[in-house]
Amino acid sequence: MKIALYPGTFDPVTNGHIDIAVRAAGIFDELVVGVYDAPPKTIVFNTEERVALMKKALERLRNVRVEPYAGLTVDFARQTGAKVIVRGLRGVTDFEYEFQIALMNKKLAPDVEMVCLMTNVEYLFLNATRLKEVAALGADISTLVPQHVVAALGEKFEAWQKTRRKSCQNPVSPLAPI
Numbered sequence: 117m118k119i120a121l122y123p124g125t126f127d128p129v130t131n132g133h134i135d136i137a138v139r140a141a142g143i144f145d146e147l148v149v150g151v152y153d154a155p156p157k158t159i160v161f162n163t164e165e166r167v168a169l170m171k172k173a174l175e176r177l178r179n180v181r182v183e184p185y186a187g188l189t190v191d192f193a194r195q196t197g198a199k200v201i202v203r204g205l206r207g208v209t210d211f212e213y214e215f216q217i218a219l220m221n222k223k224l225a226p227d228v229e230m231v232c233l234m235t236n237v238e239y240l241f242l243n244a245t246r247l248k249e250v251a252a253l254g255a256d257i258s259t260l261v262p263q264h265v266v267a268a269l270g271e272k273f274e275a276w277q278k279t280r281r282k283s284c285q286n287p288v289s290p291l292a293p294i
């Protein structure tokens with residue numbers, strides 16, 4: 117049984133992530149989507165929310181499970197029985213980053229391989245950070261994320277707008293760490 121791990125922040129899940137997960141689920145017997153607990157970047161959704169959004173996005177895939185994790189990705193891969201880590205590549209910048217991670221992971225866990233899937237050209241420009249920026253400013257994101265994610269982002273930013281209207285001094289950014 118070939119198990120693969122697709123790790124990421126997924127803040128929130130986008131159609132680009134879903135495309136990679138669907139394709140990986142078609143290659144491996146089982147796919148574990150690992151939602152990283154404490155990313156070193158600004159997040160809008162907490163871990164529980166990110167897991168719930170991802171679960172709903174992938175609920176139709178029978179061989180996929182979504183789990184939160186903390187610590188080293190290779191340790192989580194071993195815990196889940198995954199011998200392969202799947203990542204998505206959008207371009208040269210992703211490549212540099214993924215290449216470094218792959219080499220470090222190989223040093224830490226020689227038994228775990230990394231497999232990169234090229235983005236679907238439709239999602240080449242799509243990353244969660246840009247998505248949140250434009251969503252916070254009211255852009256239509258309905259072709260970039262599933263409907264339940266459109267709604268979840270709408271709720272987050274509506275709450276932020278209310279806070280901003282109430283206190284005019286130094287409003288908290290919707291993209292501040294939670």
Ligand code: ADP
Pocket residue numbers: 123124125126127130131132133136202203204205206210234235236239240241242243244245
């Ligand atoms: P990001 O903020 O870049 O979406 P994540 O940690 O959530 O960061 O991404 C998890 C994995 O999904 C990474 O391997 C990333 O390169 C990949 N990924 C993110 N967006 C896309 C996309 N639009 N197409 C292909 N892969 C993607």
